[in-house]
Amino acid sequence: MHLKAAYIPHTLRFKFDARTSRGAIREHQVYYLKLWDEENPAVVGIGECAPLAGLSIDHRPDLVQQLDKICALINASKAEVTAEAGNLLSDVSDLTAWPAIRFALETALLDLQHGGHRVLYKNDFSRGVKGIPINGLVWMGDKAFMQEQIRKKLSEGYNCLKLKIGGLDFKTELELLASIREAAGADELTIRVDANGAFKPEEAFRKLERLAKYDLHSIEQPIRQGQWEEMAQLCSYTPVPIALDEELIGVQEETAQIALLEQIKPQYIILKPTLVGGLAASAQWISRAEKRGIGWWMTSALESNIGLNAISQFTANYNITMPQGLGTGQLYHNNITSPLQIRDGALWYDQQQEWGNIED
Numbered sequence: 022m023h024l025k026a027a028y029i030p031h032t033l034r035f036k037f038d039a040r041t042s043r044g045a046i047r048e049h050q051v052y053y054l055k056l057w058d059e060e061n062p063a064v065v066g067i068g069e070c071a072p073l074a075g076l077s078i079d080h081r082p083d084l085v086q087q088l089d090k091i092c093a094l095i096n097a098s099k100a101e102v103t104a105e106a107g108n109l110l111s112d113v114s115d116l117t118a119w120p121a122i123r124f125a126l127e128t129a130l131l132d133l134q135h136g137g138h139r140v141l142y143k144n145d146f147s148r149g150v151k152g153i154p155i156n157g158l159v160w161m162g163d164k165a166f167m168q169e170q171i172r173k174k175l176s177e178g179y180n181c182l183k184l185k186i187g188g189l190d191f192k193t194e195l196e197l198l199a200s201i202r203e204a205a206g207a208d209e210l211t212i213r214v215d216a217n218g219a220f221k222p223e224e225a226f227r228k229l230e231r232l233a234k235y236d237l238h239s240i241e242q243p244i245r246q247g248q249w250e251e252m253a254q255l256c257s258y259t260p261v262p263i264a265l266d267e268e269l270i271g272v273q274e275e276t277a278q279i280a281l282l283e284q285i286k287p288q289y290i291i292l293k294p295t296l297v298g299g300l301a302a303s304a305q306w307i308s309r310a311e312k313r314g315i316g317w318w319m320t321s322a323l324e325s326n327i328g329l330n331a332i333s334q335f336t337a338n339y340n341i342t343m344p345q346g347l348g349t350g351q352l353y354h355n356n357i358t359s360p361l362q363i364r365d366g367a368l369w370y371d372q373q374q375e376w377g378n379i380e381d
Contacts, residue, residue, distance in 0.1 A: 181366070
């Protein structure tokens with residue numbers, strides 16, 4: 022009844038150059054962590070380790086060596102399938118510096134404990150009876166490329182769009198927002214923007230004032246993370262609600278999380294389990310934010326459908342009222358086939374669809 026572990030590397034290939042203010046991404050290297058009972062090897066739990074270059078604290082040259090170490094520790098241990106996920110995580114190794122591995126291990130164990138069918142939680146989403154509203158993501162590019170994406174998302178039934186900004190000149194980006202608002206008012210279409218820290222602190226408030234003319238729901242990370250005093254000032258006076266994203270990366274201790282939330286006082290936080298250390302870690306952030314009247318939503322961090330599925334099922338455990346950032350499953354040429362489908366601006370789990378093989 023002892024656990025065994027292994028991992029499989031997989032290179033995801035984007036259908037287009039995925040541009041942010043940090044540059045373009047064409048490929049994304051991920052690792053599928055497999056867990057099984059040595060007496061029942063046909064039942065396998067799978068988790069995804071997918072740190073992002075330039076963003077994740079564990080996107081390091083020694084990541085593969087760390088995965089080797091974790092698998093060796095599990096294979097040599099007496100850990101059992103029935104162990105609580107938290108116990109296994111603490112028994113195997115200190116994964117504070119490896120949030121993407123923690124997420125993969127946590128979700129692989131949850132999957133295995135529930136039969137290895139990629140159903141980590143039984144809720145209305147995983148039963149296929151309720152969808153999760155999501156925002157349509159519009160990537161950076163030239164004006165024509167972004168306009169094409171906007172038209173496509175609107176035709177697909179989205180009532181919330183998220184635009185990456187900071188890559189074009191600001192005037193062009195304002196023109197794009199103006200064209201969207203000419204087509205759909207705030208009562209018809211919610212607009213979020215994500216600056217990925219592209220604004221300089223001294224220019225941020227002026228830019229927020231200009232953005233506010235377009236009735237935006239929120240702006241993610243207007244200035245680079247780590248500037249708590251400047252971010253706190255922005256959040257105090259901003260005409261556009263601010264959501265912290267990159268700001269949460271690496272802030273794992275309870276005292277540090279509380280200090281961040283109470284000093285900056287953001288309107289929202291955005292949770293990416295791969296970056297913050299998993300589902301249990303995300304739940305802690307949610308609890309601490311809600312106690313302080315801070316809103317939140319979940320977002321995938323360019324994982325394949327394996328990671329996206331785990332995040333989506335976790336998200337569905339909550340009473341969701343806002344669109345979530347879970348629409349990234351269609352980005353890749355070679356994603357893992359899954360029951361996840363997008364219909365009319367919502368993510369659904371179609372129980373009639375089979376999961377593909379991660380080893381194909």
